[in-house]
Amino acid sequence: MLVGIPKEIKNNENRVAITPAGVANLVHAGHRVFVEKSAGVGSGFLDDQYTVAGAKIVTAEEAWSVDMVMKVKEPLPEEYGYFHEGLILFTYLHLAPEPALTKALTDNKVVGIAYETVQLSNGVLPLLVPMSEVAGRMATQLGAQFLEQPHGGKGILLGGIPGVSRGKVVIVGGGHVGTNAAKVAIGLGADVTILDLNPERLRQLDDIFGHSINTLISNPYNLAEAVSEADLVVGAVLIPGAKAPKLVTEDMIKSMKNGSVIIDVAIDQGGIFETTDRITTHDDPTYVKHGVVHYAVANMPGAVPRTSTLGLTNCTVPYAIQIANKGYVKACLEDEALLKGINTLDGYVTFKAVAEAHGLEYKEAKELLESSPSHII
Ligand SMILES: NC(=O)C1=CN([C@@H]2O[C@H](COP(=O)(O)OP(=O)(O)OC[C@H]3O[C@@H](n4cnc5c(N)ncnc54)[C@H](O)[C@@H]3O)[C@@H](O)[C@H]2O)C=CC1
Ligand SMILES: CC(=O)C(=O)O
Known part of the structure; x- marks a missing residue:
């Protein structure tokens, strides 16, 4: 061939x-x-x-x-x-x-064979996983950077320092992106909460990370509460092959403090935030809406x-x-x-x-x- x-x-x-x-x-x-x-x-x-x-x-x-x-x-x-x-x-x-x-x-x-929907019998997407690992780790790294004031953020250090509280990272979707975002956030010393729809996945995350994370079942009530208190929200939900559900509403974004940051990793499938209505690029990666810094680059791993x-x-x-x-x-x-x-x-x-x-x-x-x-x- x-x-x-x-x-x-x-x-x-x-x-x-x-x-x-x-x-x-x-x-x-x-x-x-x-x-x-x-x-x-x-x-x-x-x-x-x-x-x-x-x-x-x-x-x-x-x-x-x-x-x-x-x-x-x-x-x-x-x-x-x-x-x-x-x-x-x-x-x-x-x-x-x-x-x-x-x-x-x-x-x-054209015979279109999509990397992201090749799926093993246990549900794993073997050709998406490596890039989800990259994007998940980058999500927290980038979030920490955009929280710095010269980058438009509210000017907090995710790990805090003795005597000053830590930043709050909320990760929506506890799959490969979410887990890798959590690893880096825990490493930085942030206060980390992961929401997922699947209780079994939350159990696994609890076994992996123990008391380093909080887990929450994903529903509109829990999501609204967690998002309103977050400094950084990472969008990491996937329904394989489908358009991403708009789980985080515009009202939830309005409830966040000015200078907070959202990283919509799931933007390649349309994004999970109502306010990420456009894809951004590595050249111009963010825009501000309702005082919140939005990052919506659909090829994050392209930067590394x-x-x-x-x-x-x-x-x-x-x-x-x-x-x-x-x-x-x-x-x-x-x-x-x-x-x-x-x-x-x-x-x-x-x-x-x-x-x-x-x-x-x-x-x-x-x-x-x-x-x-x-x-x-
Ligand atoms: N922007 C970029 O450059 C990149 C984007 N991605 C995207 O990131 C997204 C996530 O990918 P993976 O972590 O690999 O997927 P995954 O399948 O490993 O994890 C998705 C998680 O979302 C959970 N979920 C489904 N519905 C939910 C809901 N309503 N609330 C909370 N959780 C829910 C699932 O239970 C699962 O744990 C995908 O859209 C993927 O294509 C991945 C790599 C790079
Ligand atoms: C998965 C994906 O969209 C990427 O690696 O760019």
């Missing part, structure tokens, strides 16, 4: 979908790899390293004229023109809040590309090799986790929550794959 790796074009997105080691693995398995010129530079990988590993350095157009494109972020409108029928696109897609991208993929009959590229590709490349070796039909029919990653196929939306988000017809990927000529042969 011919695999293409375009350079990412999103604002300050310096991750790349493959390392030279990943290229060597694909080449060793008998595949060809086209890497767009300078695609890896932001992550510290030079064209020469890719060449030595067996890749060919090409233009953007050539990197898209392949059987399978591996990317990091969802394609931007400038890239839709490269879509072609039967192209396998293996990347984060986040289609629920993206009607135009969903249409471009279905109109062009070296760590993120290594962490992401550790997990994505083994799946890419499966797809390249077997073809997507066989690979997805033989691996339930990968099958769940298919969001668009043969011109249809094949992920229920995405179809529901856009009012489009839903078709089961398995059915379409089983009736595909390459399966029948």
Whole structure:
């Protein structure tokens, strides 16, 4: 199979979908790899390293004229023109809040396999986890920074000092982002509260962190109370593949003190705060609404590309090799986790929550794959 790796074009997105080691693995398995010129530079990988590993350095157009494109972020409108029928696109897609991208993929009959919906039988999302680890740790780090007065915050140190109280961090959603945000917040000495809908998850968090955290079941009453007292709120809720629920209302934001900070990590799925009505960029990451600093960058790990590229590709490349070796039909029919990653196929939306988000017809990927000529042969 011919695999293409375009350079990412999103604002300050310096991750790349493959390392030279990943290229060597694909080449060793008998595949060809086209890497767009300078695609890896932001992550510290030079064209020469890719060449030595067996890749060919090409233009953007050539990197898209392949059987399978591996990317990091969802394609931007400038890239839709490269879509072609039967192209396998293996990347984060986040289609629920993206009607135009969903249409471009279905109109062009692209096989859209989304990293974020590949799901193991125990519910874990193996290709989202590494970036959630990064974004969760960054969320507290960034929150602490934006609480500093020169960055628009109320001017508090999350850990306090002897004789002065600690800052309050409220984390909504106790999954991978939430747990990693908590680790850093506890390390800084903050007063940490985690809300989750799932009591079993709260039990696990209690076992992990003990008395270093407070746990609260997530409901509008508890959320309103916790948010009103918080210095920093981290939005870390996920319903896989679906648009994020707007759990924190505008009134709750109004109840926060001026100079408080919210970090809406879940903005890639639309965000959980009613007031994060737009995505921000690493160039201009915050805006102030009702006196509260809002951060809503949808590619947070792009700011630490070296760590993120290594962490992401550790997990994505083994799946890419499966797809390249077997073809997507066989690979997805033989691996339930990968099958769940298919969001668009043969011109249809094949992920229920995405179809529901856009009012489009839903078709089961398995059915379409089983009736595909390459399966029948
Ligand atoms: N902005 C960015 O750059 C990045 C964003 N993300 C996003 O962060 C979000 C969270 O991801 P993960 O932590 O990996 O998901 P996860 O699945 O590990 O955790 C989500 C948690 O939310 C909980 N939850 C669901 N409904 C809830 C409710 N009503 N109230 C409270 N908790 C609720 C679940 O029980 C679960 O524990 C996702 O949207 C993900 O795509 C991840 C990485 C980077
Ligand atoms: C998960 C995601 O949106 C990211 O890593 O950018």
